[in-house]
Amino acid sequence: MEPTPEMTPESQSEPTPKEAPTPAANETSTAFTGAAATPPPAPAPAQSPEPQPAVAESPIASTVSVPADPGANETEGGEWHLLVEKLNKWLADAKLMELWQQSQRPLKLLGGALGLLLLLQLTGAVLGTLDAIPMLPRLLQLTGLIYLCLFASRRLVRSDERRNLIEGVKGSWNAFAGK
Secondary structure (H helix, E strand, C coil): CCCCHHHCHHHHCCCCCCCCCCHHHHHHHHHHHCCCCCCCCCCCCCCCCCCCCCCCCCCCCCCCCCCCCCCCCCCCCCHHHHHHHHHHHHHHCCHHHHHHHHHHHHHHHHHHHHHHHHHHHHHHHHHHHHHHCCCHHHHHHHHHHHHHHHHHHHHCCCHHHHHHHHHHHHHHHHHHHCC
């Protein structure tokens, strides 16, 4: 890019005005000569060169031209017919079902992840609301402790009940793990 006149140092420096003659000097000169002295002509202001417009490069690399549809009237555009034709061709290839079969599992996983996220947000909101109620968190802790004591007294005191409980937990774990 070539520098414009505004950017050059010569145009940035302002011309200094020449000293104008003082009235006292004019009076003394008229007193000696007897004629009225004309002040020297003021210098013309320096004209700065005309700025030349910078050549701008076009940001568009190329253009695309779509030929007109020969079957279209002067009042219709051919782009709509071209779009409908390509869409019908794509649907006629019957690749839509193949695409659906390929993307069915990822879409189900994505839907499940979004559902889980929604459920966690809702649960957090409900628990936050319950936590804001005075005394409720302590009452729920007390309820959990009472239930734990009742469960332990019924299922963990006798050895045969403990054995049944441990076998039930192992069976559930094996069914879950697939062993």
